[in-house]
Amino acid sequence: MSVERSVGKALVTGASRGLGAVIAERLAADGWHVLLNYAHDTAGASAVAGRVRAQGHSIEIVKFDVTSEEEVAAALAAAGPIAVVVNNATGPQPEIPVEDQTWDDHLDQLKFFVKAPLLILQAVLPGMKEAGTGRIINIGSEVADLGNPEFAQYVAAKMAMHGLTRSWARALGPFGITVNTVEPGWIPVERHADVAADSYESYTKTLALSHMGTPADVADTVAFFAADGSRFVTGQRIAVNGGKTMS
Numbered sequence: 001m002s003v004e005r006s007v008g009k010a011l012v013t014g015a016s017r018g019l020g021a022v023i024a025e026r027l028a029a030d031g032w033h034v035l036l037n038y039a040h041d042t043a044g045a046s047a048v049a050g051r052v053r054a055q056g057h058s059i060e061i062v063k064f065d066v067t068s069e070e071e072v073a074a075a076l077a078a079a080g081p082i083a084v085v086v087n088n089a090t091g092p093q094p095e096i097p098v099e100d101q102t103w104d105d106h107l108d109q110l111k112f113f114v115k116a117p118l119l120i121l122q123a124v125l126p127g128m129k130e131a132g133t134g135r136i137i138n139i140g141s142e143v144a145d146l147g148n149p150e151f152a153q154y155v156a157a158k159m160a161m162h163g164l165t166r167s168w169a170r171a172l173g174p175f176g177i178t179v180n181t182v183e184p185g186w187i188p189v190e191r192h193a194d195v196a197a198d199s200y201e202s203y204t205k206t207l208a209l210s211h212m213g214t215p216a217d218v219a220d221t222v223a224f225f226a227a228d229g230s231r232f233v234t235g236q237r238i239a240v241n242g243g244k245t246m247s
């Protein structure tokens with residue numbers, strides 16, 4: 001996918017490592033001034049920002065807890081107009097048998113995938129409306145389609161996140177704002193360092209493309225949605241999973 005150079009600020013939540021870090025690096029390379037968000041891992045965030053600056057690109061670190069009303073409001077009021085939001089941050093994703101799942105387990109996921117995107121949208125919306133353009137990119141998951149067992153709290157929250165995409169696409173389209181969901185498959189990042197090789201082998205057997213994806217595969221698709229070339233695409237979800245799911 002080709003992208004055009006753009007000028008403006010792009011917020012990437014949860015970018016101190018994992019997919020968010022690579023998305024931040026990619027958007028910075030595309031010319032966005034990246035706001036790198038994280039909540040805990042200061043060394044990780046600094047390392048990502050250092051790599052971006054070493055390439056001559058533009059980035060600043062914006063530390064806040066995406067689930068905190070006060071912190072989101074304060075950080076984004078200080079940030080100025082934002083053109084692109086990538087809702088990527090996640091907390092722990094435990095697998096829990098359905099008999100043991102509590103409402104709090106569900107809230108733990110909903111606060112990342114519904115509450116945080118809502119708080120952030122409400123903070124950036126006045127600036128996007130004034131600019132007459134904007135991009136909201138929600139990072140979903142293929143498990144929303146697969147319905148993985150012992151994971152209903154995460155699956156349901158990712159489905160709810162795509163509900164935001166659909167409803168916001170209609171509500172915000174008249175203001176030139178597009179909203180889309182990017183659904184990664186299993187993409188190994190730092191937290192998967194201890195996964196056994198045979199797990200990758202059995203997963204890749206289920207893919208049309210027979211090999212594991214990389215964070216760059218996800219970042220390329222996010223970059224497309226951030227760029228002008230996606231201007232007539234909204235309310236959609238696209239799986240970046242080597243053809244594991246097909247719609």
Ligand SMILES: NC(=O)c1ccc[n+]([C@@H]2O[C@H](COP(=O)([O-])OP(=O)(O)OC[C@H]3O[C@@H](n4cnc5c(N)ncnc54)[C@H](OP(=O)(O)O)[C@@H]3O)[C@@H](O)[C@H]2O)c1
Nearest residue numbers: 014016017018019038039040041065066089090141186187
């Ligand atoms: N990797 C995969 O296989 C995969 C597959 C499907 C979907 N996804 C989705 O892709 C996204 C990224 O996943 P990942 O695997 O890259 O996760 P990850 O490696 O665990 O990274 C999570 C990021 O979120 C940040 N974070 C955690 N709590 C936060 C908070 N309260 N406020 C702000 N930031 C916070 C973490 O930084 P701090 O600890 O510094 O706060 C970290 O930068 C998630 O939405 C996930 O559901 C991933």
